[in-house]
Amino acid sequence: MLMIATLVGYNACENDIKTEEFASEGVDFTYTSSSIHYVIGEEINFINKSILGTSFEWDFGDGGSSTERDPVYKYTEPGNYKVKLIVDGGEYQAQKNIMISDIVPVVTFSSTDPSIVYKQSEVSFDVQILNPENLKVSYQWTFPRGTQGEAIDDNFNSSAKSPTVTFGTIGSQKVALAVKLGEKNLDPINVNVSVNYDKPVKTLYYAVKEGNIMASKLIDGIDPALNGAFDMGFRSGKHPLSLQFSGDRLYVFDAGTFTGYVGADFFATAGDGEIFAIPVDGSGKENIINNFGGNTFLDFYYGYIDEEAGQIYWSDRRNGVMKIPISTRNSKLVRQADSGQPEGAEPYVFQNTWLGYYGNGISWGNQNGPFLKANGLWWWGKHTLGAGVFRFEEADILGRDRVESDPVPAAGRILSNRQIRGMVFDEANQVLYYSDQAAFRVRRYILSEERDRTIMNYRSIDNTDGEGGVEALFVTGMAIDGEYLYWAYRGPEVPEGVDPETFYTENPMYRSGIKRVPLADPVSANIEYYIEGVEAYGIAIDQTLR
Structure with missing residues (x-):
């Protein structure tokens, strides 16, 4: 039996927030991206669907602006922003909310054993991360004392993207992951893995x-x-x-x-x-x-x-x-x-x-x-x-x-x-x-x-x-x-x-x-x-x- 656990997922998409709309009749826009997450550094395509106007001004809510009809924009900080489309100098306008999330790694671990046993079960870790600007990524895993594996050093750390380990201690084991994306240190991820004893005992x-x-x-x-x-x-x-x-x-x-x-x-x-x-x-x-x-x-x-x-x-x-x-x-x-x-x-x-x-x-x-x-x-x-x-x-x-x-x-x-x-x-x-x-x-x-x-x-x-x-x-x-x-x-x-x-x-x-x-x-x-x-x-x- 293959056991797989997913620890962290994204939570930023348009459907997760309450959308406010203030539009003049005939003025409208929408936005899309290559993913559904809308994260910092990702190119977001703003599509002008207005049937009125000849001049357009965009206010992206973070100080950025554009006069293109269909601009492409990147946000550098996470947050909930109000995007305004102003038509013909203010005669018509539309406004919508967009939520931009920070980049958060998605960590999974799996084992071929139905129950992870200390000093016995091999547990494989992996991390998926959105990297829209193709920045350099480095990983730093920290495992509990006694953890063993080819990619584990003497301090029970690993810089591998997908280390495979065997735990040497019993109980809820805390595994920490620090990711650096370009020059930015992302928020650390903590993973709890239940590791069992190999014989039945009282509890x-x-x-x-x-x-x-x-x-x-x-x-x-x-x-x-x-x-x-x-x-x-x-x-x-x-x-x-x-x-x-x-x-x-x-x-x-x-x-x-x-x-x-x-x-x-x-x-x-x-x-x-x-x-x-x-x-x-x-x-x-x-x-x-x-x-x-x-x-x-x-x-x-x-x-x-x-x-x-x-x-x-x-x-x-x-x-x-x-x-x-x-x-x-x-x-x-x-x-x-x-x-x-x-x-x-x-x-x-x-x-x-x-x-x-x-x-x-x-x-x-x-x-x-x-x-x-x-x-x-x-x-x-x-x-x-x-x-x-x-x-x-x-x-x-x-x-x-x-x-x-x-x-x-x-x-x-x-x-x-x-x-x-x-x-x-x-x-x-x-x-x-x-x-x-x-x-x-x-x-x-x-x-x-x-x-x-x-x-x-x-x-x-x-x-x-x-x-x-x-x-x-x-x-x-x-x-x-x-x-x-x-x-x-x-x-x-x-x-x-x-x-x-x-x-x-x-x-x-x-x-x-x-x-x-x-x-x-x-x-x-x-x-x-x-x-x-x-x-x-x-x-x-x-x-x-x-």
Whole structure:
């Protein structure tokens, strides 16, 4: 199978712009060129179609003019110009717009392999460029480290027009092309090429702060510098605190702009959160449900997917947890004024007031953390106005406000002094891993021993300088792959006036990134950066080897 990709095309032709016409009856003109692009340096034939007049004056809109009946003209700068044809000294005239584009190279690459594989697939690059004045053309390609090919030098550059290469690194590879046409340097072109590993492995997905959804192959025994990330090409959202992977899709739960308290009446219309899905092949963003213009406290803070039940669950800011079928697409969450229940979703699965814990650790405004199902129980994290993990069975959900005689669920509350921001459960070893907002730590709770231990202490300089202030968002995303615990950490801002390199040298634990420890010995093992320097929110792992 031949794979071909075209990266850059022209966009300048007469049909791309809005044409204004101001013409006297009997006066008209048109224009043509040898191509359809109308670029600088190209001869454009102006054809006078007037049936009136004996003298003609052309104003080409860039300072140029002509008195010929059918002039030929070249533009030297790109732009949108108004061309006027003035007949008989101004008695008659016509005016039209013409858009002149800069010369932009068209870059293509192709491979005989259906999927480009590092150290294996040959990839051929080519560039086509309009050169109406037959000027000298020179090319300068810049390839990623490890790229090989006959035309590639020791610095991974090439001056060939059509180099053929083999990539030595995995992930979204950036290829840069600089073209000089005559004495002019054209705008540089950047090409992204997805280069795959040659064996099926698990995949870690992460949502970059103010960036895109990224994917990284979990490969053992490879130089981390060779294992780059894939850019999925979709924005992460405002605060994607939670990611979940199910089937062949990544589900993103975006909590919207406001993750902390919003006062006055502003919160009622400030919602902008959403849930969306991305297939593993990156073929498109699937909109599941949004809260645009709704109550910001109903945005999608944390998510959980029950594959067996075919349901997507999410928690809002403080009330409870809702659900919709996993097949839902293009839905809208609308709160009904009379009941407080949202439309566009089934009623709450559970709320603060619907459990025997209400008044016994959970209060009305108790803010939601992550939640999950394990060992036949719901595990519901809370982090402000009460804390801990509240466990209960389906039968413990009252479906109404608690009264004094309702018992506290038998499964019990654990970690009552921990403010839960991130959480993942290791079923094989019966261990709960979590991040504690109050103590700024990543910890583990061993069920059989009913005790927890610190894995990482990431206490900040003044405990409030992380994103979110007193409702800090240092660690929200956590995931396990059977061998490692991964978590995404966003460190504090570098103090004003302090050199960043000096700061991180003295405080290495504050550097943002995705960190991991082996599940076999997470407490005493060294914490390593799986990806260093990235600020991420939610993370998720596709456990299927692909």
